[in-house]
Each structure stands twice: as structure tokens, then as C-alpha cells.
Amino acid sequence: MTVNIDEKYVVSFLKKLLDTPSPTGYTHHIIDMIREEAESLGFPVTFNEKGGAIISMEGENDSYTVGLSGHVDTLGAMVRSITPHGTLKITSLGGFAMSSIENEYCIIHTRGGKTYTGTILTQHPSVHVYADARDFKRSEEHMEVRIDELVSSREDVEGLGIRTGDYISFDARAVVTDSGYIKSRHLDDKASVAALFGLLESAKREGWKPKQNVKLLISNYEEVGHGAAYIPSDIAELIAVDMGCMGEDLTCKETDVSICAKDSSGPYDYHMTGKLIELCEAQGIEHAVDIYPFYGSDASAALRGGSNIRAALIGPGVHASHSMERTHTRAVIGTARLLCAYVQG
Structure with missing residues (x-):
């Protein structure tokens, strides 16, 4: 049939x-x-x-x-720790190259039910500031999440309800083209x-x-x-x-x-x-x-x-x-x- x-x-x-x-x-x-x-x-x-x-x-x-x-x-990530200057260190969930998530938008999902947006960056993201920005090793310990909230310290981030162990999802950016392709994470x-x-x-x-x-x-x-x-x-x-x-x-x-x-x-x-x-x-x-x-x-x-x-x-x-x-x-x-x-x- x-x-x-x-x-x-x-x-x-x-x-x-x-x-x-x-x-x-x-x-x-x-x-x-x-x-x-x-x-x-x-x-x-x-x-x-x-x-x-x-x-x-x-x-x-x-x-x-x-x-x-x-x-x-x-694939995704989890909050490993909160830095003194108010960004998030991450630990990966699943096997992927860190370079594949650089500059991606993400969502932090707190255990209290709140969500916050952010961007995944290296610690040396700007070529105008860091001489090694292009060659800086894209490894887990060098990546962090910049949160889209008015935070500049660990205490500011904790005040949002964000904690170690909270989940981080990557923006899928799903698109279906007229030619039939489906491109997305x-x-x-x-x-x-x-x-x-x-x-x-x-x-x-x-x-x-x-x-x-x-x-x-x-x-x-x-x-x-x-x-x-x-x-x-x-x-x-x-x-x-x-x-x-x-x-x-x-x-x-x-x-x-x-x-x-x-x-x-x-x-x-x-x-x-x-x-x-x-x-x-x-x-x-x-x-x-x-x-x-x-x-x-x-x-x-x-x-x-x-x-x-x-x-x-x-x-x-x-x-x-x-x-x-x-x-x-x-x-x-x-x-x-x-x-x-x-x-x-």
C-alpha cells in the first residue's frame, strides 16, 4: 500500500x-x-x-x-557559574564545537520559571580591544553569556533569579525556503x-x-x-x-x-x-x-x-x-x- x-x-x-x-x-x-x-x-x-x-x-x-x-x-548549555562582572560561564550539554555557538542568541531558563535573553561570546569578543580576538581559543572556559539585563555584578545577576544549574537554549533560527530547504539548529x-x-x-x-x-x-x-x-x-x-x-x-x-x-x-x-x-x-x-x-x-x-x-x-x-x-x-x-x-x- x-x-x-x-x-x-x-x-x-x-x-x-x-x-x-x-x-x-x-x-x-x-x-x-x-x-x-x-x-x-x-x-x-x-x-x-x-x-x-x-x-x-x-x-x-x-x-x-x-x-x-x-x-x-x-544541544544546549547550562550555567556553570556567575562571574564577578555579571556574565555567565557555561558548561555544554551534548557534543559541539564552541566556535559553532559563538555570537549566537540564547535564552536562560531559571528554575523559578523566568526567562532572560542573552548572547554567547568569547571573553575577547572585540577586535578593537583585544589583539588576540581573532586567534583567541574557542574553548568552554573562554566562552560566556552576556545577559540582556542591566547587570554588572554577580549580585545583580543573582537578583534576577539566575543560578548555577539553570538551562541555556540556543536560538534555532528556523527558516523554510521556497526551494524546499529547511535550515535551523x-x-x-x-x-x-x-x-x-x-x-x-x-x-x-x-x-x-x-x-x-x-x-x-x-x-x-x-x-x-x-x-x-x-x-x-x-x-x-x-x-x-x-x-x-x-x-x-x-x-x-x-x-x-x-x-x-x-x-x-x-x-x-x-x-x-x-x-x-x-x-x-x-x-x-x-x-x-x-x-x-x-x-x-x-x-x-x-x-x-x-x-x-x-x-x-x-x-x-x-x-x-x-x-x-x-x-x-x-x-x-x-x-x-x-x-x-x-x-x-
Whole structure:
């Protein structure tokens, strides 16, 4: 059965995801949004103890369960300390180059519920003042947040309610171009989550069921390595849906669905990977098969956590991962089409 994916719905929901701050560890707002959207489509939602969402689809055969995972947690930072002159030292959440967040706007989220805007800068930001401004090492200890409030001391900042341990989210700056490109921070992995919801919306609108039960795990700690370390025990096979990489020695493009044969955790299941390739070829889905030596996924976490499963990894091709990322609607819709074909067969 060939299904129709509503591109307008998928892109609209992706934009909504991208505009919702969710640095890893601070995901309760976006998980609430996930729950509301899934329930509006008629699919029940439960939660694991870490706060990740589990969306259930009833299949024609309820003796077997396929898992699909995507993560809504993103890169971000946390307040490490407040400096005597009223700026914030940071500690990173997830793995990214400090140069990729220099000069970016951000939001500080206090535990008291207040938010403040700021800008991430080096300690030597001006070429008119610092002779080494261009060469100053972009490392965590040299970065700070300039807060958009009238503060000039630690006491001023503390008076705002900002404390060590408060979360900092980066401005996603999401844009959808007329040519179909989607450029934004955090396409890893919100583009994949939007593709998963494209599957759910299609099943609701067109009234189809998967062959087996399907559980969608929307994880919230993937960027720090344990998002899917626990998965429901009835899942027999898991497809991690996460962004595909582009670059040297890789064939993936921004219009492709990436099929990862092997990453840093080792090879993915031979038969699942082969089936995904066959479905792409049969359905005319643009795709690439690659190996990612510096990559791990929710499926990696599940396997390392002791889950007795088979696993595979796919996702939309994304350029400049963990920086200012870009993909194309063709890759996101292609990912949704591939997932639909897999769970139907």
C-alpha cells in the first residue's frame, strides 16, 4: 500500500518543534507538546520514568512490536557559574564545537520559571580591544553569556533569579525556503520526529494500520547517550530515526534518506538494513547508504543497555550537523514514506 504524506503538515509541525526550546535535560515543555499532538491524532501516549514519550499504534497482528525512535532533546548549555562582572560561564550539554555557538542568541531558563535573553561570546569578543580576538581559543572556559539585563555584578545577576544549574537554549533560527530547504539548529533530531508524526498523521487521515504493533519512542536524553537505554520490553526490533551526515567519504545529500550500515557502536542488523534499502529502491525514495565512525544513536543506547532487539538507523540527510544545520523537505518526507512502507510490510 502506498500512502500519502502531508508535506504541509510535516513542515508546519517541524517548525513548531524547532521553535520550542528543548536542550537535553530540559524537555518537559516539548514532551507536553508531543503528547498533545499525538493524542489529537488519536494515538495513546505513556511515559517512561525519564520523561520520554511512548506513542502506541495498534497493528493487524498484536503478537509482535516494532519500535521507532526519534529524540527531541537538543544541544544546549547550562550555567556553570556567575562571574564577578555579571556574565555567565557555561558548561555544554551534548557534543559541539564552541566556535559553532559563538555570537549566537540564547535564552536562560531559571528554575523559578523566568526567562532572560542573552548572547554567547568569547571573553575577547572585540577586535578593537583585544589583539588576540581573532586567534583567541574557542574553548568552554573562554566562552560566556552576556545577559540582556542591566547587570554588572554577580549580585545583580543573582537578583534576577539566575543560578548555577539553570538551562541555556540556543536560538534555532528556523527558516523554510521556497526551494524546499529547511535550515535551523536542532534538525538533529527534530526533522526525524516530524517525519514520525508524518507517519501518524497519514495513518489517521487515510485509516491504515501497521502490520504489527508499533511503538514510537520520543526520547529526551539522546544527546548525552542514554535516550533509549531503556525501551519497552515488547519491542523486538528498533529503527532509530536520526539525522544522516554529509561530508568527506560520505554519499548522503540533503535530499536523501540516510541508511546507516555501521556507526561507532558497530554494524546495524543486516536483514533490517537490507529491507530498508529494498523498500527505497521499490518506492523510488532517494537514499544513500553510509558509515558514520563518529556517531551513535538511540538504537546504540538500547543495544548497549542490554535490549534483546535487532536494530537499524535511518534519517533525513543533514548538512553541518551540530552547527547551523540544513536539510530538504524531500529528505524528511522520504523518511516518513520509508517508515510507512516498513511498518506496513
